[in-house]
Amino acid sequence: MPPARLTRVIRFSAAHRYHRPEWSAEENARVFGLCARDHGHGHNYRCAVTVSGPIGADTGMVMNLAELDALLATEVREPLDHRHLNHAVPEFAYGREIPTAEALAAYVWRRLAPRLPAGVRLAAVRIEEDDDLFAEYLGES
Amino acid sequence: MPPARLTRVIRFSAAHRYHRPEWSAEENARVFGLCARDHGHGHNYRCAVTVSGPIGADTGMVMNLAELDALLATEVREPLDHRHLNHAVPEFAYGREIPTAEALAAYVWRRLAPRLPAGVRLAAVRIEEDDDLFAEYLGES
Amino acid sequence: MPPARLTRVIRFSAAHRYHRPEWSAEENARVFGLCARDHGHGHNYRCAVTVSGPIGADTGMVMNLAELDALLATEVREPLDHRHLNHAVPEFAYGREIPTAEALAAYVWRRLAPRLPAGVRLAAVRIEEDDDLFAEYLGES
């Protein structure tokens, strides 16, 4: 049977701030706008993880959902939920990456891609910051 | 003019149960979790059907919407809405396919693909079981 | 400080069927339409529980959210989620109550009202069967 795609959404609430310490306050405000404000602000994020593969003849599934949920709990919810991303995630510490939706999608990709079971491929990671702003990361091909 | 894509969503309410009669109750529960419970449970499904093709110069449409709606009524709503999928759909009878979102997307694809008008291609069928679980079927290429 | 209201939503997936065994099949279909079909169908329900009371000076809360969530898990999710309501809930067995949104709201009210902490009042229970059909129960005054 040909590949199908399964998407699971996991939600998390986090704070973040866009700030480059090597830039002046004016430069930060010019590039990042309100996102540069002190102490940060926050979002209810939705993270949609898409895997692809054949549909299992016995299970009707691309991947066992309980197994996928367990992976998302340890690799997405645990490090990101109810966190201030700049403080809690080393990759997003001040001076390293800016915690945009794009960067978060790539971060989740790097954590999930090597942990999927054989025969299942990570097809996309989508981070929705709110109803009107999304980023997708599709891997390094 | 180059191809564009048009997506129409149709909703249906259905019950389903994940159960393999050749497996023990324990095995069913281990693989399918709460979905294995007796008599089933249910969802408000959203089925998003995407067709592609050129935009008609006279109509501005990839496919006439009334025609597409009529097809979705007979091929999706009629067999699936207000049904218990394991009892009402032969493909999902106990012992045959498990009525997952993936399997439902493939089922809808098989019904719609041969019935589209000339020049219109079925590009994707997406089944949303709830806000956080989707499956897509993209055909056998 | 005057009363405020706090609403918590809990979701569950269930199957149900509208059927009065003392009526003919024709009478059932005439009154209940597609909801009378054999074996039932299902929904993703949202249950919104509203409590009211003063805002705690120390906590800023009408009621501790973890405590409310624990109550909703045992009184709403446990008996209703991933269930066929006519089979799993004695009140909704064939010959007793029809498992409409109205009846479900009253069912949840009867379970929650006696279990709230002192000083917190149950103000409303709302059951949403889908995006376009809701019922509220406001208690017996």
Next chain:
Amino acid sequence: MPPARLTRVIRFSAAHRYHRPEWSAEENARVFGLCARDHGHGHNYRCAVTVSGPIGADTGMVMNLAELDALLATEVREPLDHRHLNHAVPEFAYGREIPTAEALAAYVWRRLAPRLPAGVRLAAVRIEEDDDLFAEYLGES
């Protein structure tokens, strides 16, 4: 003509943390759970403001919408959007009020109630922290 009600929703993104400095870390975690974590987390808030009054014969409106929007911009968006509430709002500084949805609804009420035009009454302020948690404040009667 009799009173009607008009509700306008304004959105803002903010970070917050639940923390009482006079309590131990253990007590904070016991009462506030994940919301007590260092540096805070965040949400996409929706604030729904309901005003009531007669429908203007000339305008068909309870209150001029541009006027209401201007009020919400200065009294809700300006102090709360892209802010860390504990740091940016004096009422929610550590040691004062906990920035729950209930407390935010009362905060918005206190700012809006005295600024409405004659003949328009503030009927409710609702703060939605996410899709599943809301608080309403209905004033001191």
Next chain:
Amino acid sequence: MPPARLTRVIRFSAAHRYHRPEWSAEENARVFGLCARDHGHGHNYRCAVTVSGPIGADTGMVMNLAELDALLATEVREPLDHRHLNHAVPEFAYGREIPTAEALAAYVWRRLAPRLPAGVRLAAVRIEEDDDLFAEYLGES
């Protein structure tokens, strides 16, 4: 059994324009902003009709849903869906009422209130113009 409330949502797409012919173009623009522009604009409206009454012992319903749907089809969808309200609805002709959400809610109330079955009360009509603007009409008490 005490009263409960049942809410049914019906959707319609319509165009409207805010324009008082006895005012100058400047005055129209000052009061109505972009809504005064020539030829109008439009919305996907949601109309939520709430009825209240006892829950029927046999049916579990405040009001038979098929009966309510039939009423909403003739009294709401038929006059309002796929219409330009200023042209198609006499009450909203230029020089009469402005077709705001408030005025539409009152219009629907006047059509539905006298047509409900005995024992069922119209409790509220809510018109949602978009996700962020609603009006409710609660009748003349």
Next chain:
Amino acid sequence: MPPARLTRVIRFSAAHRYHRPEWSAEENARVFGLCARDHGHGHNYRCAVTVSGPIGADTGMVMNLAELDALLATEVREPLDHRHLNHAVPEFAYGREIPTAEALAAYVWRRLAPRLPAGVRLAAVRIEEDDDLFAEYLGES
């Protein structure tokens, strides 16, 4: 770093009518159904614009969001919001293109594609007419 995708949604309210002046009223009604009615009707449109490119090392962004928002304001909101498309947009005047979701997506594509900064590619334009009807335009390849 490999390409990622960023999607920004902009909303607008507009009226439209499907009508070919060279066809009879009967032919218009047969092809376009209710959309052919006099004076038009309307929608709350969502326009989702997807750009792709590498994630900027300094900014974490595929494209500066303020810059993208400014472009969407002048190229999408200004010509389309609070407009009657057949009257306000020359391409959709009667006798020219029918203002379907497909045609609107191509219209937005043609305006945006030549105006993106170097290194950023327009990947898709999606127009959502309501929750259940979308069109995507993916460019001429």
